[in-house]
Amino acid sequence: MLASLHxxxxxxxxxxxxxxxxxxxSLRGHPVVVNKWASWCNPCRAEFPAFQxxxxxxxxxxxxxxxxxxxxxxxxxRFLGQFPEPFPSYVDPDEAIARRLKAPANYPVTVFIDARGxxxxxHQGGYVTKEELEADLDRYIGx
Numbered sequence: 448m449l450a451s452l453h454x455x456x457x458x459x460x461x462x463x464x465x466x467x468x469x470x471x472x473s474l475r476g477h478p479v480v481v482n483k484w485a486s487w488c489n490p491c492r493a494e495f496p497a498f499q500x501x502x503x504x505x506x507x508x509x510x511x512x513x514x515x516x517x518x519x520x521x522x523x524x525r526f527l528g529q530f531p532e533p534f535p536s537y538v539d540p541d542e543a544i545a546r547r548l549k550a551p552a553n554y555p556v557t558v559f560i561d562a563r564g565x566x567x568x569x570h571q572g573g574y575v576t577k578e579e580l581e582a583d584l585d586r587y588i589g590x
């Protein structure tokens with residue numbers, strides 16, 4: 448399950464809400480961290496190194512997914528070229544996936560989903576350090 452995420456590192460995936468929900472369903476039994484980002488978002492840019500490190504360190508136990516919301520494909524691809532994440536992101540130009548997750552309209556937003564598939568916490572704003580992100584992993588999904 449989780450190996451398929453690593454195989455799609457830094458890829459932008461199509462399919463919208465149906466594809467995203469199918470992926471979430473396949474990950475049931477694992478905690479999931481979903482990061483909503485956009486290439487034009489400076490706080491997103493600032494937090495990507497923390498996500499790179501934490502997803503690499505915890506990716507064998509926790510599923511990480513991105514949603515590229517309110518963005519265009521080419522700028523998003525360039526962004527991922529500069530900041531390659533060890534997990535895929537779903538294209539979400541109209542924020543349909545974000546709304547389904549009840550993620551607020553601001554950027555970035557991180558949604559923590561427990562192993563049962565229930566939202567445990569929604570963090571608004573960027574993570575400055577990997578330690579802050581790891582603390583929320585421990586607090587909300589018991590990583």
